[in-house]
Amino acid sequence: QLQLQESGPGLVKPSETLSLTCTVSGGSISSSSYYWGWIRQPPGKGLEWIGSIYYNGNTYYNPSLKSRVTISVDTSKTQFSLNLSSVTAADTAVYYCARRGDGYNGRAFDIWGQGTMVSVSS
Amino acid sequence: QSALTQPPSASGSPGQSVTISCTGTSSDVGGYDYVSWYQQHPGKAPKLMIYEVSKRPSGVPDRFSGSKSGNSASLTVSGLQAEDEADYYCSSYAGSNTFVFGTGTKVTVL
Numbered sequence: 001q002l003q004l005q006e007s008g009p010g011l012v013k014p015s016e017t018l019s020l021t022c023t024v025s026g027g028s029i030s031s032s033s034y035y036w037g038w039i040r041q042p043p044g045k046g047l048e049w050i051g052s053i054y055y056n057g058n059t060y061y062n063p064s065l066k067s068r069v070t071i072s073v074d075t076s077k078t079q080f081s082l083n084l085s086s087v088t089a090a091d092t093a094v095y096y097c098a099r100r101g102d103g104y105n106g107r108a109f110d111i112w113g114q115g116t117m118v119s120v121s122s
Numbered sequence: 123q124s125a126l127t128q129p130p131s132a133s134g135s136p137g138q139s140v141t142i143s144c145t146g147t148s149s150d151v152g153g154y155d156y157v158s159w160y161q162q163h164p165g166k167a168p169k170l171m172i173y174e175v176s177k178r179p180s181g182v183p184d185r186f187s188g189s190k191s192g193n194s195a196s197l198t199v200s201g202l203q204a205e206d207e208a209d210y211y212c213s214s215y216a217g218s219n220t221f222v223f224g225t226g227t228k229v230t231v232l
Binding site for chain 2: 027035037039047048049052058060061062063064096101103106107108109111112113114115
């Protein structure tokens, strides 16, 4: 059964870069039927789509975050990663990684990691 | 790309039905049949309940149903049960491989 697990620092200083990794286990990250994405949720607030990546490295970002976001994939390690630069307190959130189907597989986020809390503070 | 609009709260007694709306624009909800709904219990990751407007993933009870009309989509939970008390979020494809989520609705089972 496919599982996703986020990892990375729980505390990041303002103006620095937030870096998280999502490890995919129990299945292939190189499937042509799926994309791999990041979604975040500030404390007490709603979900926000950050961006997605395809196994071939094609990336798609939320326009509001595009200037600060980089998502990359390492198929050999079955991992994909998120870098968010110049963070502020507003970037404090639970960060989830998730799999989503392509147009033939629902275009929905069907498998999620458990989430990891990242706080931005000096 | 603005968040889809959902009512902050909805409630119903056990056995009753509750319907949650999700309003977007012609660039997201109205433009594609790729609306999905997620259930989130406190401290847990969201769970996919509905995809492609009205399809249920395996294992999701048929008490959950979805529909869409124009720029708005809806999730109906019939035969409310205590375990249905949770936050619910809609999401829509918005073109060019981008997505937008709704503002979220807290469902209370009275």
